[in-house]
Amino acid sequence: MMTTLVRTLLACATLLITVILGVSIxxxxxxxxxxxxxxxxxxxxxxHVLDPIDEGIVWNYRLPRALVAAACGAGLATCGVILQSLLxxxxxxxxxxxxxxxxxxxxVLVALLGVGAGMVSLSAGAFLGAVTAFALVMVLARASGPPxxxxxxxxxxxxxxxxxxALTAFLITKSASSxxxxxIMFWLLGNLSGVRWPAVWLTxxxxxxxxxxxxxxxRALDAFTFGVDSAAALGVPVRQVQCVLIGCAAxxxxxxxxxxxxxxxxxxxxxxxxxxxxxxxxxRLLPASALGGAVFLIxxxxxxxxxxxxxxxxxxxxTALVGAPVFAMILIGRRNAR
Amino acid sequence: xxxxxxxxxxxxxxxxxxxxxxxxxxxxxxxxETLGIVGPNGSxxxxxxxxxxxxxxxxxxxxxLAGRRLDELSRRSIAQHLAVVEQQADxxxxxxxxxxxxxxxxxxxxxxxxxxxxxDAMVRQALHDVDATHLQARxxxxxxxxxxxxxxxxxxxxQRPRILLLDEPTNHLDIQHQLSILQVVQALxxxxxxxxxxxxxxLTCDRLAVLERGRLVALGKPLEVxxxxxxxxxxxxxxxxxxxxxxxxxILRLRSDTKGxxxxxxxxxxxxLKEPAC
Amino acid sequence: MRLHRVVTLITALGLCSxxxxxxxxxPLTLENCGSSLTFQHAPARTVTxxxxxxxxxxxxxxxxxxxxxxxxxxxxxxxxxxxxxQVGRLADNEPSFEAVIGKRPELVAVELEWMVGPQGAxxxxxxxxxxxxPTYLMPSDCEAKDNRVGADGTRxxxxxxxxxxxxxSQLAEIFDVQVRGQQLEAELKASLARxxxxxxxxxxxxxxxLVWFSSAQIDMDPYVAGHKGxxxxxxxxxxVKNVVQSDEEWPTVGWETIARANPTFLVIARMDRRRxxxxxxxxxxxxxxxxxxxxxxxxxxxxxxxxxDAMAMQASVRMxxxxxxxxxxxxxxxxxx
Numbered sequence: 043m044m045t046t047l048v049r050t051l052l053a054c055a056t057l058l059i060t061v062i063l064g065v066s067i068x069x070x071x072x073x074x075x076x077x078x079x080x081x082x083x084x085x086x087x088x089x090h091v092l093d094p095i096d097e098g099i100v101w102n103y104r105l106p107r108a109l110v111a112a113a114c115g116a117g118l119a120t121c122g123v124i125l126q127s128l129l130x131x132x133x134x135x136x137x138x139x140x141x142x143x144x145x146x147x148x149x150v151l152v153a154l155l156g157v158g159a160g161m162v163s164l165s166a167g168a169f170l171g172a173v174t175a176f177a178l179v180m181v182l183a184r185a186s187g188p189p190x191x192x193x194x195x196x197x198x199x200x201x202x203x204x205x206x207x208a209l210t211a212f213l214i215t216k217s218a219s220s221x222x223x224x225x226i227m228f229w230l231l232g233n234l235s236g237v238r239w240p241a242v243w244l245t246x247x248x249x250x251x252x253x254x255x256x257x258x259x260x261r262a263l264d265a266f267t268f269g270v271d272s273a274a275a276l277g278v279p280v281r282q283v284q285c286v287l288i289g290c291a292a293x294x295x296x297x298x299x300x301x302x303x304x305x306x307x308x309x310x311x312x313x314x315x316x317x318x319x320x321x322x323x324x325x326r327l328l329p330a331s332a333l334g335g336a337v338f339l340i341x342x343x344x345x346x347x348x349x350x351x352x353x354x355x356x357x358x359x360x361t362a363l364v365g366a367p368v369f370a371m372i373l374i375g376r377r378n379a380r
Numbered sequence: 381x382x383x384x385x386x387x388x389x390x391x392x393x394x395x396x397x398x399x400x401x402x403x404x405x406x407x408x409x410x411x412x413e414t415l416g417i418v419g420p421n422g423s424x425x426x427x428x429x430x431x432x433x434x435x436x437x438x439x440x441x442x443x444x445l446a447g448r449r450l451d452e453l454s455r456r457s458i459a460q461h462l463a464v465v466e467q468q469a470d471x472x473x474x475x476x477x478x479x480x481x482x483x484x485x486x487x488x489x490x491x492x493x494x495x496x497x498x499x500d501a502m503v504r505q506a507l508h509d510v511d512a513t514h515l516q517a518r519x520x521x522x523x524x525x526x527x528x529x530x531x532x533x534x535x536x537x538x539q540r541p542r543i544l545l546l547d548e549p550t551n552h553l554d555i556q557h558q559l560s561i562l563q564v565v566q567a568l569x570x571x572x573x574x575x576x577x578x579x580x581x582x583l584t585c586d587r588l589a590v591l592e593r594g595r596l597v598a599l600g601k602p603l604e605v606x607x608x609x610x611x612x613x614x615x616x617x618x619x620x621x622x623x624x625x626x627x628x629x630x631i632l633r634l635r636s637d638t639k640g641x642x643x644x645x646x647x648x649x650x651x652x653l654k655e656p657a658c
Numbered sequence: 659m660r661l662h663r664v665v666t667l668i669t670a671l672g673l674c675s676x677x678x679x680x681x682x683x684x685p686l687t688l689e690n691c692g693s694s695l696t697f698q699h700a701p702a703r704t705v706t707x708x709x710x711x712x713x714x715x716x717x718x719x720x721x722x723x724x725x726x727x728x729x730x731x732x733x734x735x736x737x738x739x740x741x742x743x744q745v746g747r748l749a750d751n752e753p754s755f756e757a758v759i760g761k762r763p764e765l766v767a768v769e770l771e772w773m774v775g776p777q778g779a780x781x782x783x784x785x786x787x788x789x790x791x792p793t794y795l796m797p798s799d800c801e802a803k804d805n806r807v808g809a810d811g812t813r814x815x816x817x818x819x820x821x822x823x824x825x826x827s828q829l830a831e832i833f834d835v836q837v838r839g840q841q842l843e844a845e846l847k848a849s850l851a852r853x854x855x856x857x858x859x860x861x862x863x864x865x866x867x868l869v870w871f872s873s874a875q876i877d878m879d880p881y882v883a884g885h886k887g888x889x890x891x892x893x894x895x896x897x898v899k900n901v902v903q904s905d906e907e908w909p910t911v912g913w914e915t916i917a918r919a920n921p922t923f924l925v926i927a928r929m930d931r932r933r934x935x936x937x938x939x940x941x942x943x944x945x946x947x948x949x950x951x952x953x954x955x956x957x958x959x960x961x962x963x964x965x966x967d968a969m970a971m972q973a974s975v976r977m978x979x980x981x982x983x984x985x986x987x988x989x990x991x992x993x994x995x
Contacts, residue, residue, distance in 0.1 A: 069912045069914045094954040095951055095955065098917070098950045099914050099918070099951055104914075130472075163935075164874075228878075235877075236877035268480075268532075269466075271435050271464075275433060275435065275459060275464040276459055276484070276539070277455050277456040277457075277459025277460065278455060280455075321474075321476070322473045347912070353904070354879060
C-alpha cells in the first residue's frame with residue numbers, strides 16, 4: 043500500500059504537471075521548447091535567446107494565471123469540504139455564506155457607481171462586499187436560532203445571498219451602459235485574465251494557510267459526522283471550531299472571489315468527487331480536494347481560452363458546463379455505491 | 381456508606397422559551413452504579429441527560445463532574461470522562477462502521493499521540509462487545525436501525541469513558557439485542573446512566589430516578605420506587621409485581637388504567653364535582 | 659499636384675451644389691432605421707442622446723434648436739463650446755425617459771440603438787412615437803448592424819462612410835438647412851481626401867494597428883475595435899491593417915494575442931468618463947510601458963502610440979478630424995524595420 047510519503051509525492055507531481063500544461067497551452071500557440079526555455083531562463087538564468095514577448099507571455103501571463111488558478115481551485119474546494127462537513131449539508135458550497143453575492147455587489151458598486159472614487163480597486167471593493175455580506179449573514183444566523191444550529195446558518199446564508207444578488211442586479215440594470223454591464227458580467231462569471239504575479243503572492247499563501255488550518259482541525263471535522271451534539275460529546279469545542287473554520291472559509295473564499303470573480307461548482311463538486319474516491323476521513327479528504335480543485339480549475343482556465351479561437355469564455359461558464367454533468371455522475375455513483 | 385459521587389447536579393433548571401423543561405433537579409450518581417431514568421414522554425429524560433453531559437447549559441443550577449463544575453472543564457476532558465449515546469444520530473456520509481467507531485478515540489488523540497495499534501485494539505474490542513464485529517467493513521447507509529444503534533454504543537465504548545450516558549439505547553433493537561445490550565452495559569465497570577422506556581428492563585438497574593413533567597419525583601431502588609401508586613400517578617397504568625418461579629426474579633405486570641388521567645369528570649354544569657387524581 | 663486638384667474639384671462641386679439646394683417640402687416623410695418619420699415643419703425643440711448627434715446638429719448651425727443633450731464621452735468640441743453652454747445637459751450618461759419628454763421635444767436625435775430601440779436604455783421608439791415625438795437614429799448604428807448580438811452590436815457589413823453623409827443630409831432635410839448640409843458634407847469629404855492623400859503609401863508592407871478603447875480592469879483583456887466598425891474603417895482608409903479579426907464592435911481580446919500580433923501602431927482612446935480606471939489614457943500608457951509583455955511590443959518600444967478622442971473613433975463629424983490626426987501621426991513615424 044502506498045505510504046503517505048509516496049502519496050504526497052504523487053500529488054505534488056500531478057500538480058506540477060498540470061501547472062506546466064497550463065503554461066504551455068494558451069490563446070496563441072507557443073512551441074513547448076520555447077515554453078521550457080523561457081521557464082529555464084527565469085528560474086535558473088539559463089541564458090537562452092528568446093523573443094522577449096514570448097518570454098514575457100510565459101512568465102508574466104501564463105505562469106501566474108496557472109498558479110492563481112491552482113490556488114483558487116484548491117482554496118474553494120477546501121472551503122467546500124469544511125462547509126459541507128460543518129453544516130451537515132451536501133449542497134453547501136463556499137458561496138453559501140453570502141460571500142460571492144456580497145463580492146458581486148462590492149465589485150459592482152466600485153465599477154459602476156465609482157464608489158471609492160477610483161482609490162478602491164475592483165478587487166478591494168469585492169473583498170469588502172464579501173466580508174460585509176458574511177457579517178450580515180452571521181448576525182442573521184445568530185439572531186434566528188440556537189448558537190450552534192446548522193439549519194439557520196444555511197437559511198441565513200440563502201437569505202443574505204438573495205439580498206445581495208438582488209442588489210447587484212438592481213445596480214447593473216439601473217446604472218450600467220452595455221459596455222460596463224458586459225465588463226462586470228465578465229468579472230462576475232469568473233475571469234483569470236487580469237492576474238499577474240501580485241495576485242500569486244496573495245492567493246497562494248492564503249490557500250496554503252487555509253488548507254493548513256483545516257488540516258489542523260481534521261479530527262474535529264471527523265467528529266461532526268453524526269451531528270453537532272455528537273461532536274461535542276467527542277470532546278470538540280463546537281462553537282470555537284465552528285467560528286474558526288467558518289471564519290477561515292469566509293476569508294479564503296472572499297480573497298479568491300475578489301481576485302477572480304465567482305467561479306462556481308468547484309467548491310460543490312470537487313469535495314463530493316473526493317469523498318466518492320477516498321471516503322470520509324478528513325486527513326485524506328482535505329488534501330485530495332485541494333489537489334482536485336487545483337487541477338480542475340487549471341484545466342477549466344485552459345479550456346476557457348482555447349475552446350473558441352480568439353475569444354475568451356468566462357471560467358465560471360466552463361466550470362458550470364463541466365461541473366453540472368460531473369455532479370450528476372457523482373450522484374448516480376453514490377446511489378450505485380449503496 | 382455510599383460510594384463517592386462521580387456526577388451530580390444541584391437545583392438544575394432548564395427553560396426553553398418560557399417552558400420549564402426541568403425544574404429543581406438534584407441528583408447524585410454513585411461510582412459504578414447503573415442509574416436508570418424513567419418517566420413518560422415529555423418528562424425531560426433526554427434533556428436531563430444532555431445537561432448532565434454538558435451538551436446544553438442549564439438556566440439555573442450546576443452540574444459537577446468528579447466534584448468539578450462542568451463549565452470549568454474543557455470539552456476534551458469531559459469527553460475523556462463521559463460518553464453519550466444519543467437517541468437519534470445519523471449521517472448521510474457513507475462512512476465505514478470501523479471508522480464510525482474509531483471516532484470514539486478522538487478525545488484521546490492529539491498531535492503528540494496519533495492513532496496507534498492500541499487504538500485499533502480498543503475499537504475492535506468495542507465492536508466485539510456489541511456483537512458487531514461482522515459489520516466493521518460495511519457502510520453506514522447499509523445498516524439497519526438496530527445495527528446503527530449498536531455501532532453508536534460501540535463508539536461510546538471505544539471512548540473508554542468512566543461514565544456512560546445512554547438515551548433510550550434499545551429503541552430500535554430486536555429483543556435479542558435489547559437484552560444483550562443491557563447485559564453488556566450492566567457488565568461494564570463504568571458508571572452508567574440509562575434512560576429507559578421499558579419498566580421491566582428498568583428493574584435491573586441499581587437505582588431508578590423517576591421524572592414527571594420535568595420534576596424528579598422519586599429516586600431509589602427500583603422495587604422501592606416503582607410502586608403501584610407511582611405507576612398509577614406518574615405513568616397512568618395499573619401494575620403489580622409477580623415473582624417468576626424460574627429464578628425468583630420480581631417482574632412487573634402492567635394493565636391499562638381505565639381510571640387514569642384524562643377520564644371524564646363529573647360536573648353539575650358549573651362546578652367540577654370529582655377531579656382525576658393526578 | 660494631384661492632391662490640390664482633388665481638393666479643388668471637390669470644393670467646386672460643393673459650391674455648385676449649393677446653388678442647387680432646394681428647400682424642404684413639408685410635410686416631410688422619410689424612412690429611418692425601419693421607422694417612418696413624418697415632419698409637419700422643421701423641429702424647433704430637439705433633444706439629443708449621444709454626443710455624435712449633438713455635435714452634428716451644432717455643425718449644421720442648429721444649436722438654437724437643441725433644448726437638451728445627453729450621453730457625452732468627451733468635452734464638447736471647442737468650436738461649439740459657446741453654443742453648448744447655452745444648452746441644458748440632461749445627463750452625462752443616459753437620461754431617463756421622462757427627462758427627455760419633459761423637454762417637450764419635437765425630435766429626439768439618437769446616436770446608438772441601444773439607447774432608443776427594441777432594448778433601449780432610455781425607451782423604445784414606439785414609446786416616443788406614441789407621444790408624437792419622432793426619433794431619428796443615426797444610420798451608422800442601424801444599417802447592416804445587428805445590435806442584439808455582441809455587447810455593442812455586431813456589424814454585418816463593414817461600416818460605410820456613406821451612412822455619415824446620409825445622416826447629415828437627412829438631418830439637413832428635416833431642419834430645412836439643406837445649404838448648410840451640403841456645405842458640411844463637402845467640407846468633410848475634402849477633409850477625408852486630404853487625409854488619404856497625406857499618408858505616404860510607399861511602405862513595403864501595410865502597417866498594422868490596434869485600437870484600444872478601455873478595459874474593465876487595467877490588467878484584464880481590453881476592449882478593442884473589431885474589424886468592421888468605424889475605427890477599422892479609419893484604419894483601412896489610411897492603408898493600415900487592423901490586427902483584430904472579430905466582427906463585434908468592441909470585442910475583448912487578450913493581451914497575449916495582441917502582443918504576439920505586434921501591431922505597428924497602437925491607437926488609444928482619450929475620454930472624460932471615468933467608469934473604468936482604464937478610461938484614463940494616462941493609465942493606459944502607464945500600463946503599456948510597465949507591463950512586462952506589452953512594453954516589448956514594437957509600438958510601445960518605439961513610442962508609436964497615437965491618442966485619439968473617443969468621439970473621434972465613433973460615427974460622428976469628429977471622425978474626420980480623427981482621420982486627419984491619424985494621418986499626420988502615421989506620417990511622422992519612421993517605419994523602417
